[in-house]
Amino acid sequence: MQEAWDVTSSEDRDGVRLTWHNWPSSRIEATRIVAPCAALYTPLKRIPHAPPPLTYDPIRCSGQSCQALLNPFCQIDFRSKLWSCPFCLSRNHFPPHYAENITETNLPAELIPQYTTVEYELQSVGQCTVPAFVFVVDVCLHDDELDELKDSLTQALNLLPSESMVGLVTYGTNVHVHELGFGECPKSFVFRGNKEYEARKVQELLGINTFANQQPGSPPVNGAFGRFLCRVEDCNFTFESILEELSGDPWPVPSDQRVARSTGAAISVAAGMMEGAMARNGGRVMLFTGGPCTNGPGSIVGRAKTEDMRSHTDLQKNQAPMFKGACEYYERVARRCSGAQHVVDIFACSLDQVGMLEMKVLSEKTGGLMVLGDSFGQSVFKESLRRVFRRHPEGEVDGGSMMMGFAATMDVMTSREFKVQGCIGPCASLGKAGPNVSETTIGQGGTNSWSIGGVDPSTTLAVYFDITNPGQNPLPQHKRRFIQFLTKYQHSSGKIRLRSTTLCGPWHSDPNDIGPIKCSFDQEAAAVVLARLAVHRSESEEVSDILRWIDRSLIRLCHRFADYQDDQPNTFRLSPEFSIYPQFIFHLRRSQFLQLFNSSPDESTYYRSVLLRESTTNSLVMLQPSLLSYGFNSPPQPVLLDSQSVRQDTILLLDTFFHVVVFHGETIAAWREAKYQEQQEHEAFRQLLAAPQADSQSIMDSRFPVPRYIVCDQHKSESRFLMAKLNPSVTHNSTDSGGGQAIFTDDVSLRVFMEHLMKLAVQS
Template identity: 45%
Template sequence: MAEFLELEAQDGVRMPWNVFPGTKQEATACVVPPAAIYTPLKPLDSSSGAEAPLLPYAPSAAASAAPSSTPLPSLIMPPRSGSAPSATNAITSLITMPLYPRIAYPPSSSASTQPSNISPPQRAQEEVGYLKSALAQAVELLPERSLVGFITFGTYVQVHELGFGHITKTYVFKGTKEVTKEQILEQMGFFSRKTRPLTGVIAGARDGLSAESIARFLVPASECEFVLNSVLEELQKDPWPVPTNERPSRCTSAALSLAASLLGICVPGSGARIMAFLGGPSTEGLGAIVSKILSEPIRSHKDLDKGSTPFYSKAVKFYEGLSKQLVHQGHVLDLFACALDQVGVAELKVAVERTGGIVVLAESFGHSVFKDSFRRVFQSSDFDLGLSFNGVFEVSCSKDVKVQGIIGPCASLEKKGPLCSETVVGQGNTSAWKMCGLDKKTSLCIFLILQRKMVQMQLVNPPVISFISNYRYQCCSYQHTDGQMRLRVTTLSRRWVAGPGCLQDLSSGFDQETAAVVMARLVSFNMETEAEFDAIRWLDRSLIRLCSRFGDYQKDNPSSFSFSPRLSIFPQFMFHLRRSQFVQVFNNSPDETAYFRMMMNRENVADSVVMIQPSLISYSFNLGPEPALLDVAAIAADRILLLDSYFTVVIFHGSTIAQWRNFGYQNQPEHQVFAQLLRAPREEAEGIIKERFPVPRLVICDQYGSQARFLLAKLNPSVTYNSDNPPAPGGDVIFTDDVSFQVFMDHLQRLSVQ
């Protein structure tokens, strides 16, 4: 797949079909839909960190890449009107720089500002101490000019006035009551020292609010550090008593709604983030996910399937409305869910995903998954997320290609036109989307549909697709500390093939990894949107159709079946996808499933493939680190295995290795080789953890230990408790009724040749 990786390094795009089927019928027969996974902010060269070349001139305003009704605002100042270049102008610019399929334009006017942050943490007993410590560190890492607000909530919502440093002042709102914008303006005294305008929209300093009133609640980090630390020191658990048979009162939805409205009043259209820290389930307001009665369990997947969830639909509807408000304002909702119980990630998913927010799921605010991940949001010395704001993404295609929609962290701008397909996948019926927040790894999956019905003898006009991204880039690298607007344009073309002999050409352009990721996003989306959707049957039928079309075989002769190397790994990806957490939800809560799917929907192809099919590395005395088959046969008593499943990194010691380690042989001078063997996988695991966000969980376990399940659950069960072939000496077995990959392939070949 080297050539596909080279293409991705050039233009940030990977496609399952890099040679397009010539007709709509042939595209349908290819099973995997034509699509593109695009990473707008992917560095031009991953090794050097270089970016797309910045042209020394602004684009001409031939047409607008963003809808005229959606101006692109600066970070703190009110939005400026103006139009962005069209796809035609972008292609003209590309001709002058043929080596760069991606280019970036400088801003037409500069604005040196920083994003604002407004953070409502959830308080919960001993977890409060961990959260207070993390927030105090974050305040020190914030850029000096970043505006900060602070909201706490439990039974009530408290908005802290950080601009009044002489004494602690808070405004209290009832958690069960929805607060309107007019009530916020009145109760929080925004016009106590100034006459309120009689007409017009009241939002921001330009529309009637004084800078003084805004500065009471959103204060530069350099000016509010002392006050905020004082508030954090006094922060305690909710003082209202909780009966032993009830859950604590948590008005999560009221706090988030008030935070969104406050940002909409003070800094509309500016790059801002709401960072929500949740330590338990919401039990108050429209966003409640469970009642206060402790004996009533929180909804499970079985409850969702049966429709016996009295709170779920109401909460999802509320957060859909909140997401529309945040998208309109250009603001991001980040979610840090840290609790042993569910907090409502499944309900909040729509708001977090459509605003391009960050999501971190951990067991505790004291866990390294939360602490290290949260620190990396603000640190940029070793790890730079490259956070950007207020992006507008637009697709422009040649006449034979239409857009079905996007699955990924964005929101539709409802820009309808001839490019929009009648069939919709994800967020469709538009050719433009809003990306309130994005980073260097944020990836969108654009589903395309081909419109050709008749094919000429010579396909001379290849399809052309342009991706136009207008965004504000805010990071700590020296190139973008000014927070200026950038426009990035990516244009690519692929050739058509048609006719009886096109299968070989299509196979040569098949990207197996990207195809697996496209199918994973599609099956996850269908599971969430279609009632009684059978994901396993859908995947199996799709794979059988693909094998029947592209396999080489004699009819009704399974032993004659063979696959081109270009497609040979795809069945293996599908086997592991069937067993993955995206399809199998039995052992996961709705919150965990929502978290896994959100992460896959925003990550690039390389990381998504690891989520589908984890990587396994073997360490032993005889051989250095080497890739191992993801199979139970890889387990041996004298071997160490390192599993990377993206969300979890597992170091697994064979029984003999574990015994030697327990005896302390690694501490003896004559056994330094053994000490190095123990260190090698740990160093590799630390390297993986250092470069990943959110930080994965590290599990160190031994063969036959309780935590060995983290490894065994991901392995191919070639040896089970009822297998005819016994495990190798020092090996292991898996207690499962799942079929092995070999049995899966035997059935696949038998059905494909029919």
């Protein structure tokens, strides 16, 4: 119970989940535990009992290569007013204003034991400007789609704080940068859509003066403010008027060709304007597109309709001629945005692909958001856009401010016995080397510092560690390991904040007793960490190779930690700490993150990108969806994600994170069609129909992106959304249905998977 409590308390108190709480003390023992030593860290997690932001600068260790912050694990000498850094063991003097007041009963907040996470509002760094939001709008849409988008953008404008800066760029065949400060009549600067513009050229053509030496916090002086970027309160009417008069692209389109859509040029122009106006100040470039880029730099597909969009097969056979060039182009733009600390969000709504695969680097390297839907009229888009601008509830710390940070960076400090291998998540390496940077890399490696860009309360990064202590040098029993996460970001008010999270954990030195390590395993965190690693590797490796690697890892883990007698599968037992880990791996192998069948490259990219940024809890729902059953004889209850859970007289509620599915059994659907729920004597049936709908609404109310809501009946086409996620314990080849519905598949069931696992794990 103690270890389980450690897991949940660490997440509630610090926003951290570790795969192992006890770490082996040598490199060789670390390889034997199979699952990596890693942390899932949510930098902006809302921590209920944390102190309010401290309005002074933190005290740093004076060690040349350390720079760790004062924290509750420091040894304090109250007589000589010295503190010892747990990371480098340096002794440091307190500054005078601390030394005068500090006693054992009068501690500053950062030394109080329960405040392992504190946040500072930095005083030595001047305040930045308020953030800017530039809307980049595709006008190559059908009229009804464009009307829906204009309506949503008008609502979004009213959700922004009145002091925020806002800009508007529209694009079709050409790119238009609208001058919002000129309200007398619509006025815009036009850029050719088939040409690549450097940032300096954009700034020159717009008349924006850039100051390379402008420091964060200094008042910006250039030609963009009051013209292309205006405060919402000053340009609200002008912005809405331009939107209202916005019409489709006027250039004629032959019937055998696609529209000329200059998405690549539009993003580059918007980024160039922001680099000139808001360098190293928070800002978001928000792209709204309804189709693939077909014109100019970053084109995904040619204009001729005879040319098909690239598929998974085309990519595997290198038959997508524009793919490599487009990826390289968006990679360059992403580097520019990341360097200027600006975020790129992608909102794509189309029944066909839009090039999410090529453009994903824009969001992943800058901490941006991705939303993929079928139509700008769907709640998947409309409600998701509204939730981007959520605010902290009034009465809380930061009440009324937006739930997002800008221009964020993260540094990781470690004690000497282990190093940082890398990070997987929405981030970009800052290339900062140090003594705690490992030579072996995972994800964004070779550094202990990353640019995160945009960050919100669910943004989660996976940081991987490499235990470097040699086996011949056992650590003393009392030795502890330390990790410190330092996240610096711009608050939506413009103030610069620094959040410090410091962790302390034990080492385990006895290779003959794996009990303490075994009891400290967090199978949920480990499953998410493995899934992220698998998705990261899928960018450069074949899926079949990744599946073999996952299988081998699971077999080795079970061989190491299960209880069994050699070569006797019937003696195989897993302790509670490991009992559901094989299930997570079974569902990961069958998930849309690794199985490309029946999904386009854009959809696969979208699913994977969301997995790489979401919290542990949300990621687990993606890996192993939750299933609730509603019936007359019992209250709603969780049931196995299994084909035997399908009954004719029950309703199932499936939550896959991306979809919320209400599935009616055959009998229930027939009664509903007969309208029994409208008859007074069948009040219980009416309540049964309403219960899953109410529960699904409560799931959707708190989620971003908003999931697609599907109501379906047994044996109807949309029931595939449920059936594809179920363990196929009953198939068309089964002799006994066991009361469930048969699934037409050749996939193995969880039972067969576990039988093979047990057989291989117990081999001597």
